[in-house]
Amino acid sequence: MSAAISCPQCGSPFNFREGTRNAVCPSCGTALSVHGEAGVQRFFIEERLDLPRARSAARKFLATAGVDPHMAETLKFERGELCFLPFWSLRALALGWQWLEREKIVREEIVDENGTKRVVERRGTNEQLFETLASPLDWSSPAFDSTAFGLRGVAVAGAVLPLKVMDLAALKRRGTVFDPVKGADQVRREALAAARDRCRPAGVIRISSTIQVCAEKLSLISYPVWRLVFTSGERLYPLVVDAVNGRILKGRFPGRTTLRLFAPMAVVLQLVYAFSLHRAVGALAVAVFLVWFYTARGLSPAELAVFFFRLIERGEDIEHG
Amino acid sequence: MQVLCPQCGAPTEALTESRFHCCPYCSSSFLVREGRGIPEYTFRHEWDDRHAWSSLASYLEYRGLTEPVRQDSAEQIFFPFWLFSSNGDSRRLVPALSRPFPEISIVTIPAGDMVFLEEKGEYPEPSVTLTEAMQQFPADGEPGKWSLVNIPLYLLEYSVRGHSFTAVVSGADGKVFTVGSPTSSETRLSVSHLGMMVSFALLLIVEGVLIRNHLTRAVAYGLSLAVLYPLYLSLLKRELNR
Numbered sequence: 299m300s301a302a303i304s305c306p307q308c309g310s311p312f313n314f315r316e317g318t319r320n321a322v323c324p325s326c327g328t329a330l331s332v333h334g335e336a337g338v339q340r341f342f343i344e345e346r347l348d349l350p351r352a353r354s355a356a357r358k359f360l361a362t363a364g365v366d367p368h369m370a371e372t373l374k375f376e377r378g379e380l381c382f383l384p385f386w387s388l389r390a391l392a393l394g395w396q397w398l399e400r401e402k403i404v405r406e407e408i409v410d411e412n413g414t415k416r417v418v419e420r421r422g423t424n425e426q427l428f429e430t431l432a433s434p435l436d437w438s439s440p441a442f443d444s445t446a447f448g449l450r451g452v453a454v455a456g457a458v459l460p461l462k463v464m465d466l467a468a469l470k471r472r473g474t475v476f477d478p479v480k481g482a483d484q485v486r487r488e489a490l491a492a493a494r495d496r497c498r499p500a501g502v503i504r505i506s507s508t509i510q511v512c513a514e515k516l517s518l519i520s521y522p523v524w525r526l527v528f529t530s531g532e533r534l535y536p537l538v539v540d541a542v543n544g545r546i547l548k549g550r551f552p553g554r555t556t557l558r559l560f561a562p563m564a565v566v567l568q569l570v571y572a573f574s575l576h577r578a579v580g581a582l583a584v585a586v587f588l589v590w591f592y593t594a595r596g597l598s599p600a601e602l603a604v605f606f607f608r609l610i611e612r613g614e615d616i617e618h619g
Numbered sequence: 620m621q622v623l624c625p626q627c628g629a630p631t632e633a634l635t636e637s638r639f640h641c642c643p644y645c646s647s648s649f650l651v652r653e654g655r656g657i658p659e660y661t662f663r664h665e666w667d668d669r670h671a672w673s674s675l676a677s678y679l680e681y682r683g684l685t686e687p688v689r690q691d692s693a694e695q696i697f698f699p700f701w702l703f704s705s706n707g708d709s710r711r712l713v714p715a716l717s718r719p720f721p722e723i724s725i726v727t728i729p730a731g732d733m734v735f736l737e738e739k740g741e742y743p744e745p746s747v748t749l750t751e752a753m754q755q756f757p758a759d760g761e762p763g764k765w766s767l768v769n770i771p772l773y774l775l776e777y778s779v780r781g782h783s784f785t786a787v788v789s790g791a792d793g794k795v796f797t798v799g800s801p802t803s804s805e806t807r808l809s810v811s812h813l814g815m816m817v818s819f820a821l822l823l824i825v826e827g828v829l830i831r832n833h834l835t836r837a838v839a840y841g842l843s844l845a846v847l848y849p850l851y852l853s854l855l856k857r858e859l860n861r
Contacts, residue, residue, distance in 0.1 A: 368859075383730070442730040446792040470732075474663070477733040481708025534673040536793060550677050557855050563848060566820050567840055574827035574836060609812045609855055615680060 329464045338482065338516050341461035342382055342469060343452075345522035345541035349378045352524040355544035356537050365551040365616050373528040373535065380473030380541065382520035384441040385452045386485040390514035392435045392493035396507030397428045400499060424503065431497055431509060437489035441478035441518065447538050448548030452521050459542065461519060475520060482516055523547060551616045562606045625649050625658040625766075638744070639736065648736035650767060652749055657766060661740065662731040664771040664790040666695045671773035671788040678786075678795040684779065686801075691776040691783065695790075697769035698723065699745045701752040705763030713752040715745030715767065720774050722787035722796040729770060731791035742769050811858070815851050819843075 308326040321330045329340050347355065353375060360370045404422040409415050438451035469475050494509055522541035527534055537549035565587060573580030588597065595601050622633045622640070626647035633640055638650040638659065649656040672690055679688060699715040714723050736742060749765060771790030776783060779801040787796040822843055830836040 443727055443792065443794070444730065446730060446794055474732045476730055478707065479704075479709040479728045481704075481706040483706050484708050529669075532669055532672070533676065534667075534669050536673075550681070552680075555859060557852065557859070559848065559851055559855065562816060563819060563844060563851075566816065567823060567844055570820060570823040570827060571837065571840055575833065606816050607813045608809070609815070609851075610809075610859060612685075617681075 329466045338518055340464040340466070340518045340520070342464045342520040343459050343522060343542060344462060345380060345473075345524075347524065347539070347541045347544055349380075349524065351544065352378060352526060352539045352541060355539050355546070356526050356528075356549075359537075359546045359549070360551070363546075363551075363616050364554060366554045368555070369530060369552055372530045374530070376527045376529045376534070378524055378526045381447075381523050381525050382469060382473055382475045383444070383447060383449065383523060384476055384478040385438050385519050385521055386441050386478070386480065386482070387452065387517050387519050388435065388437040388485055388489045388511075388514060390435045390437075390489070390511045392431060392433050392490070392497075392509050393512050394507060394509035395428070395430045396497060396505060396509070397426070398499075398505040398507075399424050399426050399503050401425075401501040401503060403501075431507075433493065433497070435489055435493050435511065437485070437492055438519075439480075439485060439488055441480045441485075442476050443479070446536075446548065447523060449521065449523065449538075449540075452519055461517075464520060469520070473522070478518060485516070486511055486514075549617075553612065553615050556611045557609060558611050559609050562609070566606075620651075620654065622651050622654065622656045625656045625764075631656070638742070641735075646735065657749065659736055659767045659769070660733045661697060661736050661742070661769040662729060662771055662791040663734055664731075666771070666790070668693045668695075668773070670790070670793065671775060674788050674793040674795050675775060675777065675786055678797075679779075679800065682800065682802075684801055686779050689778045691778055693776075694774040696772055696774060697740060697742045698726075698772045699743060700726070700768050700770060701745075701747070701749055702728070702766050702768045703756065703763055704766070710763065711756045712768075713747065713755055715747045715752065716743060717746060718774065720785050720787055721798040722785065723772075725796050725798070726770065726772065726787060726789065727794070728768070729789045729791035729794060733768070736769070740769075811854075815854070819847055819851075822847075 308323065308328070322328070323330060330338065356375075359365075360373065361367075402422040402425045404420045406418045406420060407415055408418055440447075440450065444450065466475065490509060490511055493511070494507065497507070497509070498505065524539040524541050526537045526539060528537060529535070535549070535551060538547040539545070540547055569580065569583050569587065572583035591597060591602070591605070595605065620633050621630045623629070624631055624642035624645065624647060626649070627642060627645040629642055629644040631640060631642055633651045633656075635651075640649050640651060640656065641647070642649070647658060648660075649658045651657070671693055672688075676688060698718075701711075701713040701715050702709060703711040703713075709728050712726065712728060714726075745767065753765070773788040773790060775786045775788060777786065778784065782801065784797070784800060786800070788794070789796070823840060826839050826843065827836060830839055
C-alpha cells in the first residue's frame with residue numbers, strides 16, 4: 299500500500315510505500331523520517347570538534363578530574379567514532395483549561411498584650427480556580443536508549459545552534475547515524491505530561507484539566523558526540539565527548555590510589571618503644587593514640603583494622619554522566 | 620512464489636520460505652514467512668570480548684564490588700528478537716531463541732545504527748516462530764508491524780568468590796543486563812598487608828627483649844624502619860601494578 303503525504307519543507311505531495319522509514323522528497327530533496335500519518339523533518343547539528351580535538355578534551359579530563367594519574371599514564375587511545383544521536387524536538391502550544399482546588403495559607407499578624415508581634419499561619423478556606431491555559435512548549439527527549447551516552451535532551455542546543463537539513467547518505471559517510479526507536483506519539487504524550495506538570499501549582503487538592511498540543515512542529519534532530527575508547531591492559535574505558543563543545547558526557551575511571559604505609563609503621567614503632575621503656579609509659583602512649591584516633595577517624599575495631607592493615611587506599615571512582 | 624519487499628514493495632521471486640532474501644531494488648534484507656516478507660535488521664558491531672568484560676567490570680564496580688571477577692566463558696551471538704513496532708515506536712521485543720540466560724528476556728533495543736543484514740555475518744535461525752511471538756503479545760488491534768532484529772549480544776559466564784553468575788552485554792552500546800549479580804562484601808583486608816605489619820611489630824618486640832639499653836634500642840628501631848619501609852613500599856607498588 300502506498301501512502302501520500304505532503305513534504306513539510308516544500309509542501310509538494312509525494313508517495314511512498316507503507317513501512318518506509320526514510321524517504322527523500324522528490325521535489326526539494328529533503329530527507330524525511332516517515333512515521334505514521336505525517337512526515338517528520340530530520341535535522342542534524344554539525345560537529346565542531348574533530349577527532350584530535352575530542353581526544354585532547356578527553357586527555358584534559360583525565361588529567362584534571364582526579365583520575366588515578368598512574369592509570370591515566372597507561373591509558374592508550376584505541377579508536378574514536380563520531381555518532382549522531384537522534385532526539386525528538388517538539389515545539390508547540392499547550393492549550394486548554396483547568397479547574398483546581400487548592401489549599402490557602404493565611405498569614406495573620408497578632409499583637410498580644412505585651413506588645414510583641416507574632417505571625418500565625420492558618421489554613422484558610424480552599425481556593426477554587428478556573429483558568430485557561432496557553433503556553434509555549436519546547437520539549438526534547440532522546441529517541442534512543444540514552445543510558446550509555448549521558449545526554450538527556452537537546453532543547454537548548456537546538457534553539458542556539460544552527461540546524462542543518464539532513465542528507466542521510468552523506469551523514470552516514472561521516473559517522474554512525476543512530477536510528478530512532480521511539481515514535482512521535484510517545485513524544486507527544488511526554489510533552490503533554492510535562493506541560494501538565496508545569497501548569498500545576500503547589501498545594502493542589504483536586505484538579506481536572508484538558509490540555510491539548512496545538513500548532514506542533516515536530517522534528518528529529520541528530521546531535522553529534524564522539525565515542526572514544528581508551529585501553530589499559532585488557533580493560534577498555536569508553537568515554538563520550540560532546541562533539542559541539544567538548545564536554546565529557548559519560549565516562550568512568552578508577553580514582554586515585556594512595557599508599558599509606560608510613561603512618562601505621564610509625565605508630566607501631568612508637569607504641570612498642572613506649573612499652574619497652576616502661577609499662578606505664580606504654581599504656582599512656584596507647585591512650586594518647588586512641589584519643590587521637592577517636593578524634594581523627596572515630597573509634598571502632600573496623601576503622602582500627604583499616605588503619606593498620608589496609609595499606610593501599612583506593613579513591614572513589616571518577617564518574618561522569 | 621512472489622513476495623513483496625517489505626521496504627520498497629518491489630516484487631521478488633522467493634523459491635522457499637527462508638531467510639536472507641535481498642531486494643534487488645532497495646537492497647533491504649528480509650525473511651519470508653507464510654508468503655509474507657518480514658524485514659530483518661541488525662546492528663553493526665565489531666566483536667571484541669574485552670568490550671564485554673570491561674562493560675561488566677565497570678557495572679560491577681559501580682555496584683560496589685571489589686573482588687576479582689573470574690571470566691569463565693563468553694559467547695558472541697547475533698541474537699534474534701521479534702520486534703513489534705507501531706508508528707516508529709518499538710513496543711515489544713520477543714526473544715526468538717531459547718537460551719539458559721534469564722537476562723535475555725530483559726534485553727532492550729540498543730542505541731545504534733539499525734542496518735540490513737550483511738552476508739558475511741552468521742545469524743542463527745529463530746526457534747520461536749512469529750505466530751508464537753504474536754500469541755505471547757497479542758497486538759489488540761493496534762496497528763503496527765513485526766520485524767526480526769538480530770541484536771549483537773555477549774552471553775557471559777563469570778564467577779566471584781566461587782559462585783557463578785551470568786550476564787548479557789549488548790554489543791552495540793555496552794549496556795549490561797543481569798538478573799542476579801554478586802553483592803559487595805564487607806571490607807576485606809589483604810593477608811599480605813596484615814603479614815607486613817605483624818612481622819614489623821614482631822621484629823620490634825624481639826629487638827626490645829634483646830636490647831636493654833634505651834638509646835641503642837632506639838637506634839635499632841630507627842634502622843629497622845629505615846630498612847623495612849622502602850622494602851614494604853616496593854612490595855606494595857608491585858601489588859598495585861599487578
